[in-house]
Amino acid sequence: MKIAVIGTGYVGLVSGTCFSEFGHEVTCVDKDAGKIKALENNIMPIYEPGLDSLVARNVGAGRLTFTTDLKAAMKGAKAVFIAVGTPSRRGDGHADLQYVFAAVEEAAGYIEDYTVVVTKSTVPVGTGARIKARLTELLPADKFDVASNPEFLREGAAIEDFMRPDRVVCGVDSERAHDVLKELYRPLYINETPIVFTNRETAEVIKYAANAFLATKISFINEMADLCEVAGADVQEVARGIGLDNRIGSKFLHAGPGYGGSCFPKDTRALVSTADEYGVPLKIVRSVVEVNEARKRAMAEKVIKACGGDVKGKRLAILGLTFKPNTDDMRESPSLDIIPALQDAGAEIHAHDPKGAEEAAKMLKNVTFHDEPYSTMDGADALVVLTEWNQFRALDFDRARGLMKDGVLVDLRNIYAKADPAKHGFRYTGIGRGA
The missing domain is CATH 1.10.1040.10 (N-(1-d-carboxylethyl)-l-norvaline Dehydrogenase; domain 2)
Structure with a gap:
């Protein structure tokens, strides 16, 4: 089946690539010509393990292409997936749907034969009904259906989640849309993956x-x-x-x-x-x-307390900046609250992240970034683990302690056994480990 995917961000790129791995003919569309050019050269805009090789394989097989030309992408497509951003709207926290509706209206201009317009982006309940109402003003009713197909992809394991999901959720209101989505996900029936068909509103709430x-x-x-x-x-x-x-x-x-x-x-x-x-x-x-907002703020105080109640003029070695390991995603990462709070208290920050330093540098000021973990520790008063990358789980504690000025270790991910750092001269502080 031929499909178009609007948006080559995390959801759109992973979903489109995995659909092509299923054997479908997929065109991913984005307005950013630079991003499309990079993808054509197999340069990924995000870090996701295994994605570059999967893209290369399907591009080579002729099943996956990238373009800025939505009209060409939709020619002959049975389904068009909306996979654009829905960030928090300033002021009220509501999902900002301007990009969704802009994509829908542009796509409507190129629908010639029956097409299912599918929201892959996370949208509030009732959005599908609003999209249908708008398309009804622009197109004959027999030319389209609107469906909801939310994603459940974990960053760092997104390909596995798409190819072998716990379930697939499809919100439809017609047999024709049901049949199109069933055909798209037919390869998963072999693995007896639960395919949950429901109405659009239910699918939107499920996500x-x-x-x-x-x-x-x-x-x-x-x-x-x-x-x-x-x-x-x-x-x-x-x-x-x-x-x-x-x-x-x-x-x-x-x-x-x-x-x-x-x-x-x-x-x-x-x-x-x-x-x-x-x-x-x-x-x-x-x-x-x-609770979550307060939690991030409290972690800076936890580090300061571990350092004797004062970090003014002290050098802190920070390991991990992304919100989780195996991604370069810095969006709403705890580090974006914790590090500025420590800087406001007078700390000098030296940091390392295996994949996130480039993105972090755009968001964090006056931080010295290092290419490997141990150089952050040279002369440091404290070592702070913010993200649980596997590379940090087996640190050479003797080497680390030898480099550091003082032996404070604050483990905000509990990746170490409490007794191990103490054997090497560290004063260890973890999370919720009062016993």
């Missing part, structure tokens, strides 16, 4: 509900970590103890500096704003947002 629930687990375990610290308990053991309950599960029960990234922060805020518009207060989700 937000999933992200809000996972964010809730993160904020919950972070609050439990605060209790553990003062009560003499260990949050990692608490997480294991409750995570073994199949009703709860162990995923997303890792205490840390708060969630970030392109999804959880904006989607929880947008869900609260959308619910407010419907007159349904979401008290739990609103609390999750508030």
